[in-house]
Amino acid sequence: xxxxxxxxxxxxxxxxxxxxxxxxxxxxxxxxxxxxxxxxxxxxxxxxxxxxxxxxxxxxxxxxxxxxxxxxxxxxxxxxxxxxxxxxxxxxxxxxxxxxxxxxxxxxxxxxxxxxxxxxxxxxxxxxxxxxxxxxxxxxxxxxxxxxxxxxxxxxxxxxxxxxxxxxxxxxxxxxxxxxxxxxxxxxxxxxxxxxxxxxxxxxxxxxxxxxxxxxxxxxxxxxxxxxxxxxxxxxxxxxxxxxxxxxxxxxxxxxxxxxxxxxxxxxxxxxxxxxxxxxxxxxxxxxxxxxxxxxxxxxxxxxxxxxxxxxxxxxxxxxxxxxxxxxxxxxxxxxxxxxxxxxxxxxxxxxxxxxxxxxxxxxxxxxxx
Numbered sequence: 626x627x628x629x630x631x632x633x634x635x636x637x638x639x640x641x642x643x644x645x646x647x648x649x650x651x652x653x654x655x656x657x658x659x660x661x662x663x664x665x666x667x668x669x670x671x672x673x674x675x676x677x678x679x680x681x682x683x684x685x686x687x688x689x690x691x692x693x694x695x696x697x698x699x700x701x702x703x704x705x706x707x708x709x710x711x712x713x714x715x716x717x718x719x720x721x722x723x724x725x726x727x728x729x730x731x732x733x734x735x736x737x738x739x740x741x742x743x744x745x746x747x748x749x750x751x752x753x754x755x756x757x758x759x760x761x762x763x764x765x766x767x768x769x770x771x772x773x774x775x776x777x778x779x780x781x782x783x784x785x786x787x788x789x790x791x792x793x794x795x796x797x798x799x800x801x802x803x804x805x806x807x808x809x810x811x812x813x814x815x816x817x818x819x820x821x822x823x824x825x826x827x828x829x830x831x832x833x834x835x836x837x838x839x840x841x842x843x844x845x846x847x848x849x850x851x852x853x854x855x856x857x858x859x860x861x862x863x864x865x866x867x868x869x870x871x872x873x874x875x876x877x878x879x880x881x882x883x884x885x886x887x888x889x890x891x892x893x894x895x896x897x898x899x900x901x902x903x904x905x906x907x908x909x910x911x912x913x914x915x916x917x918x919x920x921x922x923x924x925x926x927x928x929x930x931x932x933x934x935x936x937x938x939x940x941x942x943x944x945x946x947x948x949x950x951x952x953x954x955x956x957x958x959x960x961x962x963x964x965x966x967x968x969x970x971x972x973x974x975x976x977x978x979x980x981x982x983x984x985x986x987x988x989x990x991x992x993x994x995x
Contacts, residue, residue, distance in 0.1 A: 669699075
């Protein structure tokens, strides 16, 4: 297992496993820090199966491009399981070069990368085999039939996990997918066809009393799709069913803030940190709300709470230093920005911190001269 102690990990798209899965326990045991939002400080970006919803509008490709610029490592769900030692390393595959797959299928590198990040084929680093070539050919054929990549990922995910010996889910190499006359994706079984729904929103279970997990998953789907009213309704139902869940309140607060309802958002963030006082992301967001309304003392207090929970929270360190600078406490601002540049040496924000250090030194020099 790779050393991920202290590494910041963010999921983009909901993973296929429940929130109570062992993978989260293993991440915590290994010392990884899970953050909800992707930032310049993210070390590992994990593409969950639910990220297929971000394909049609190009948001997933945009995030991956941003990750490449930041030097963030991108992993599939299967890649994360292998990283944690919860899944065996891939077995050696018969060598097929990426260039050969591109030539034989007409797919570009970006599409093949997405297939690997959704565990539909192996990555180039894990070694491509004949099954990966078959998968790529099937995707190219379905593209020709008018089926989008989002529909392909959604349709294949409904078959459930069925990893091959390489640890990759390759239903396209085992089953025959076809386009229906209505332009949807279907699965051919012998002489018959089992139809899939082509809808892009995850439906709730038919039961009148869906589980909290199902509600939470649907709420996240609505949030990703930009349906903030639906997301708010579903997160509220999660909160009503499990009043001790800080994450549902945190997500609800983000939805409310995106609707410019900052007072309500702050209330739910306060409730989240009352349930889990070490919820550093909630403290950080509370600081942002306090600063937006001009309460810099409250903003500093919340940032200090975030750092008490996570001393290496670089964004909180930077923002706290900025607040000290605005207050004229240049010594404290210097200490903060010096700490920040030890955590982030090369980014745009690191350069801003260095500029802040120069300004602090100049103010302190002028004060000493006076």
